[in-house]
Amino acid sequence: MTFASTTSRADSADQTPADVSGRTPLLYLLGSSILWLVVSGLLTLITSIQLHTPQFLAECPVFSYGRTHAMAETSFIYGWLGNAGLGLAVWILARLSGEKLRGGNWVLVGGIFWNIAVLVAVCGLALGDLTSISMYQLPGYVQPLMIIAYGAIAVAGLLAWTGRRREMMYASQWYAIAALFLFPWLLSVAYIMLEVAPVRGVLQAIVGGWYAQGLWTLWIAPLALAAAYYVVPRLSGKVLPGYDTAALGFWTLLVVGGFTGARHLIGGPIPAWISSVAIVMTVTLTFHYIIVFLNLRPSLKGGSVSLSFVAIGLICYVAGGFVDALTSMRAYAAITQFTVYEEAQKQLALYGGASMMLFGALYFAVPRLKGSAWSSGALIKGQFVLSAVGILIVVLSLASAGLVQGNALANAKVNFSDISVQMKPYLLVASAGNLLLLTSSILLAVNFLKTTITCCCCTSDSTKKGAVTS
């Protein structure tokens, strides 16, 4: 495997007006995303250690397992995936428009407030403002700010889309626009139905499940796919195979995806039809995963680090879809429900699928945005190997731990306190995997800093020169 094309000078020469005009705001979003990735990696490692050593940091209320778990999730989803996905989506829309990025200042200001909101949210969680709804661990008071800040960032993407030169749209544009446009509505609905005028009883869990699934199928997955659908044809130099079917895959994800959330509530105190619908829809959704696999399979041949990242992302994304479909079935769900197996599925989708695709696009975007190559090829290689091995270890060990836990839980003869003892060896391995993931994100952060700090010097140099000549 060669990493030549990502670190070569040719990348920085491939600059468009959109790159130059979007440099500061977009590099800001990407930089803050990497910072959040490191923070969430650290928090995830803490929760991972607490699973096998419960007393770890237990005397400190801020780091009690429930709070740390929520902080890790929020900083990962809204800090890392949000910043990186938004930055790349706006960048792709601006590039495909063939014009300069309009509204770059909106992106910068919106990005600053978005990060303030995520920081306030994480601090709020540390002090106990939890919602106890998975993927919706956002204290009520930050949500209006998040929606407004998000709007400011998304405006630039929408402007680039409406002002595009070609009327025809590419698949990456569909996915990017869908993600940019739908998230604020999704969060607003959840905010109204769970915070402003909370619905009663188990309806809260139903709305929460609908939001969490929407966050994945209408926001995170489209952001990642926008990046992948943009990078793969550019780097492989080929038209995507079966591109005609891409539209079908897109609409399947959007229309069907929203119905699949209640599979996590199977057997619970909700009307049975809701989880039955979710099972049917989860199986239907495999159609989307097949199409995405067909379209993006040129990435599997590799050729550059971006393509290798996308390839791993693609494999995890599609595998995640099929595992979801399998475990939504009642016979499997009865075992895996409420176990760390579900955590493994989440990691497979969010880290293995979405994050790997975003890493690929990030390595592609940064040299073009700043006009110079990555400062270290070795760090890129290191991050690739560590993150790929790390996520494999984490997913496999958590899945094994989950199966052990699920089978033990299902057997009433197994003493409850023995279950954690049986899971312990697997959980120790998962902690090692999480340590690798944290190390890999630190490598990325170092490389990004080394690359952009030199860049900041050259921009300040050039602005100085500009000031002198003008």
Next chain:
Amino acid sequence: MKNGSLFFLGLVAALGISWLGIVVASNAQLGSLAGYYDDTDSATYPARPSGLAAQGALVYKDLGCASCHTQQVRRPGFGSDQDRGWGERQSVARDYIYQKSVQLGESRLGQDLTNLAGRKPSAPDQEDLMGLLYHGHGAMPSYAFLFETHKIQGEPSADALKLTGRQRPHAGFEVIPTERAKELVSYLLSLNTTYDYPEARPVADVKGEGEK
């Protein structure tokens, strides 16, 4: 895809359909669910939580207890929920109507707590729960920050934990629960689903009894 406005309409529809299908439809079905009035008891079930228990629910939420404990006994056929003595019947939507913030939970690193105070043959009492919170047990860490060690002034406090061995505080000192610990335990002791609603008896179960 060329038509921008049609594309946008599609996006709105995609979000709207799942919202109508899942959220609005279930709201129409369950939104107005009321308590169940029992003529023989002359009482309505579920009971509304007491003030102290409602405070405790907030402590439960803010410590993130729901990240390890569920509060839902699944239907028969789903795992060993009832065999483990977590509840004598499945949980139903009516159980939760008076809970301000529902804590169904999605992980069972810890036990299910739906019917903690109504477990048979023996449900934990206040002393058990205080001890559990202070010491931790198995995979559950100790929540010692919910307790304070005080110098005994005058009479020893009635709330003081009965500690033995190494856990025992120095002579003249005692470990007493904070307000938050008392609220939390009061909440945990309010968790019970002993009342049998008509909808909590699945058809399959009745058949099973007949066969036996």
